[in-house]
Amino acid sequence: MRKLSFSRKSLGIPYALFLLVFVIAPLLVLFYYAFTDGQGQFTIANLTGFFTNPNTMGTLCYSFALAIVTTAVCLLLAYPIAYILAFSNMKSKSVILMLFVMPMWINFSLRITALKEVLTVLEGNLAMHPFLNAVIGMTYDFLPFMILPIYTTISKLDKALREAAMDLGASELETFLKITLPLSVPGIISGVSMVFLPAMTNYVVLDMLYNSTYIMGSLIGSYFAAYNWHGGSMIALILLGIICLFTLLTNGSEEENTRGGALL
Amino acid sequence: MGKSENIIELKHITRTYEDGFSAVSDFNLEVKRGEFVTFLGPSGCGKTTTLRMIAGFDLPTSGEILLNGEPITNLPPNKRPINTVFQRYALFPHMNIYENIAFGLKQKKTPKDVIEKKVKKVLALVDLEGFENRSVATLSGGQQQRIAIARALVNEPEILLLDEPLGALDLKMRKEMQIELKAMHDELGITFIYVTHDQEEALTMSDKIVVMSEGKMQQIGTPEDIYNEPKNAFVADFIGESNIFNGIMTGKLKARFCGGEFACVDDVEQGTHITAVVRPEDVELTAPGEGIISGVVDSVIFKGMHYEITVVSGKNEMVIQSVRSATPGERVGMRVDPENIHIMIAEDHTNIFAADINPDFHLEYNGHILDTSVTKIIKGSRRTEDGTLLDAHGEVIDPKKTKIMVSIQPSDIRMTDNMEEGIVQGYISNLIYKGDHYSYVIHTDLEQDFIVNDEYLWNMDDQVGLLMPVDKMKFALKR
Numbered sequence: 001m002r003k004l005s006f007s008r009k010s011l012g013i014p015y016a017l018f019l020l021v022f023v024i025a026p027l028l029v030l031f032y033y034a035f036t037d038g039q040g041q042f043t044i045a046n047l048t049g050f051f052t053n054p055n056t057m058g059t060l061c062y063s064f065a066l067a068i069v070t071t072a073v074c075l076l077l078a079y080p081i082a083y084i085l086a087f088s089n090m091k092s093k094s095v096i097l098m099l100f101v102m103p104m105w106i107n108f109s110l111r112i113t114a115l116k117e118v119l120t121v122l123e124g125n126l127a128m129h130p131f132l133n134a135v136i137g138m139t140y141d142f143l144p145f146m147i148l149p150i151y152t153t154i155s156k157l158d159k160a161l162r163e164a165a166m167d168l169g170a171s172e173l174e175t176f177l178k179i180t181l182p183l184s185v186p187g188i189i190s191g192v193s194m195v196f197l198p199a200m201t202n203y204v205v206l207d208m209l210y211n212s213t214y215i216m217g218s219l220i221g222s223y224f225a226a227y228n229w230h231g232g233s234m235i236a237l238i239l240l241g242i243i244c245l246f247t248l249l250t251n252g253s254e255e256e257n258t259r260g261g262a263l264l
Numbered sequence: 265m266g267k268s269e270n271i272i273e274l275k276h277i278t279r280t281y282e283d284g285f286s287a288v289s290d291f292n293l294e295v296k297r298g299e300f301v302t303f304l305g306p307s308g309c310g311k312t313t314t315l316r317m318i319a320g321f322d323l324p325t326s327g328e329i330l331l332n333g334e335p336i337t338n339l340p341p342n343k344r345p346i347n348t349v350f351q352r353y354a355l356f357p358h359m360n361i362y363e364n365i366a367f368g369l370k371q372k373k374t375p376k377d378v379i380e381k382k383v384k385k386v387l388a389l390v391d392l393e394g395f396e397n398r399s400v401a402t403l404s405g406g407q408q409q410r411i412a413i414a415r416a417l418v419n420e421p422e423i424l425l426l427d428e429p430l431g432a433l434d435l436k437m438r439k440e441m442q443i444e445l446k447a448m449h450d451e452l453g454i455t456f457i458y459v460t461h462d463q464e465e466a467l468t469m470s471d472k473i474v475v476m477s478e479g480k481m482q483q484i485g486t487p488e489d490i491y492n493e494p495k496n497a498f499v500a501d502f503i504g505e506s507n508i509f510n511g512i513m514t515g516k517l518k519a520r521f522c523g524g525e526f527a528c529v530d531d532v533e534q535g536t537h538i539t540a541v542v543r544p545e546d547v548e549l550t551a552p553g554e555g556i557i558s559g560v561v562d563s564v565i566f567k568g569m570h571y572e573i574t575v576v577s578g579k580n581e582m583v584i585q586s587v588r589s590a591t592p593g594e595r596v597g598m599r600v601d602p603e604n605i606h607i608m609i610a611e612d613h614t615n616i617f618a619a620d621i622n623p624d625f626h627l628e629y630n631g632h633i634l635d636t637s638v639t640k641i642i643k644g645s646r647r648t649e650d651g652t653l654l655d656a657h658g659e660v661i662d663p664k665k666t667k668i669m670v671s672i673q674p675s676d677i678r679m680t681d682n683m684e685e686g687i688v689q690g691y692i693s694n695l696i697y698k699g700d701h702y703s704y705v706i707h708t709d710l711e712q713d714f715i716v717n718d719e720y721l722w723n724m725d726d727q728v729g730l731l732m733p734v735d736k737m738k739f740a741l742k743r
Contacts, residue, residue, distance in 0.1 A: 163319075163341070163350070163354065164350060164354040164415075166340065167348045168347065168371055179356060183357070183358055
């Protein structure tokens with residue numbers, strides 16, 4: 001009888017299969033549709049079409065603007081929260097942390113629906129401020145992803161570093177600007193990349209808010225809804241390219257700081 | 265003069281935490297300009313807390329800190345002309361070496377060319393010329409330590425605080441840095457306040473040592489003072505190895521301890537209860553009968569430079585460092601020069617004696633069985649069915665090699681005329697009237713002195729038996 005033997009390599013087989021079926025194959029399909037027309041002929045018309053169509057380019061710019069504003073608002077809100085969290089005592093720490101993590105335990109659509117009702121009461125007609133509402137909705141959804149990595153980075157900083165700066169003559173503010181802030185940059189980058197990319201594509205939030213704002217995600221959705229798989233695939237591919245570029249830029253500092261996300 | 269000589273004064277400093285724990289209590293200290301002062305003590309003794317209060321990272325609950333006679337108690341650390349070398353260096357990882365060292369000078373708005381000159385000079389001082397553009401991560405622990413020292417020294421502080429700065433280095437590097445730090449101190453003339461738990465480090469480097477325990481100053485003095493004249497049993501025990509005995513003054517410059525009568529140089533009143541400290545290197549081995557006391561060699565360990573010999577004399581143990589070896593079981597005599605016996609007036613009169621465990625696992629002293637269970641005394645121990653005794657880790661306890669130290673307060677012992685009733689018998693060798701009671705010294709047949717408090721008057725040289733209730737005894741395991 002042959003003995004069953006496992007080498008370490010064979011343990012990688014399920015992962016390789018998963019990668020093949022769910023990543024590589026869909027990517028190939030995506031490439032195929034992006035560079036063919038309705039008759040299955042090779043074409044780059046989808047690519048040139050995207051960059052020459054003022055509507056698609058407009059959506060791309062608008063998505064960028066929305067993502068930048070959302071990320072900035074998230075960062076401005078998250079940093080002070082993370083800072084306070086990192087320096088508060090054990091008891092109040094868990095309370096504050098819960099305050100921001102607990103909403104994540106509630107179903108996403110329920111949360112957004114609740115937000116919609118609140119905004120309706122405040123604004124009367126949601127259609128009046130589409131951009132503002134889009135920023136509010138996304139900030140509400142993505143804020144914890146910004147808080148946690150920053151919080152992790154700040155709380156891991158050696159207390160002695162700040163003491164050393166004070167000891168060498170820096171005031172509290174100077175210590176923050178020269179020590180704490182620069183050393184929390186990895187957390188900031190990690191948080192930004194976790195918020196920026198979803199903010200460009202996550203149109204479900206907007207749909208649920210009855211928001212007319214049109215972002216990249218909505219654009220792809222509309223192409224597929226109209227059975228234009230070729231145009232939709234090309235836009236998805238372009239977005240993928242943007243994501244790859246962004247990841248390359250932030251790669252160095254991100255690596256050491258993805259633990260914040262794991263907390264969720 | 266007087267006042268201006270002191271660069272820093274701590275007056276009645278107390279630091280109490282919210283949970284009521286006092287890290288430092290009523291701490292008083294004066295440090296002279298240019299001194300090298302070391303806070304020495306075991307971890308948790310309050311030495312680091314005291315240092316942090318001088319630096320300004322921690323504020324005292326009460327008391328005052330004066331710098332050059334001016335109060336700085338509540339001044340934030342950045343306003344104090346004091347710099348710190350941290351235990352784990354605390355170099356800024358996002359700056360290179362030059363930026364790290366220049367940090368304090370930039371804070372003071374020093375002109376750029378002056379900063380450059382000073383950084384170069386201080387790097388030469390710590391022997392790391394040309395390291396300006398290196399990053400912190402590329403440096404070894406020893407090099408990081410030097411940079412941390414340079415970063416503090418470049419500001420020309422009035423006082424340099426060092427919080428166990430050599431703790432993370434290996435032994436060889438530590439020894440080198442000790443010498444270098446001492447040399448830097450002598451060269452720069454800056455006041456150093458140094459925190460360590462390493463007594464050898466403290467003795468090597470300091471002008472003055474402050475020994476601390478449980479938030480209180482135990483003794484302050486030069487290394488020689490601290491080593492040769494420890495003020496109490498804690499200091500004697502913490503600084504170097506010591507033989508510590510309870511005893512009594514039997515006459516002018518005569519003390520009895522460890523079963524013998526020794527001549528000494530400390531003039532303490534006759535009849536006073538004392539603690540005698542003898543350093544292991546000060547005990548001289550003689551032929552049996554020629555010394556002041558004699559005993560049997562119990563163990564001999566070779567320590568490289570000397571032998572460490574443990575001699576059992578009666579119920580006492582004496583540790584001796586000698587260049588001459590001995591064989592276990594050999595009978596030897598021991599003598600100590602009068603100037604090498606350090607006599608302290610005992611603060612604590614607790615009687616301590618060693619009891620044996622007999623084959624039936626009962627506690628036995630002088631043939632009397634003490635009515636208590638051995639398993640209760642040794643925490644977590646248990647008897648197995650085959651009659652062996654196991655400790656909490658399941659290891660066998662050999663009753664022959666194990667002794668139990670029993671302590672009992674003087675007022676818990678009673679004297680009786682009925683000799684047979686007592687656990688141990690002896691005669692009253694001394695008595696002092698203490699206002700509301702008499703304090704007796706009973707010299708027992710086992711050559712031990714017991715101190716007994718009694719409100720009734722007994723006579724000198726009366727033969728008595730000592731009654732000791734078991735429920736008043738405290739027990740500790742000694743292997």
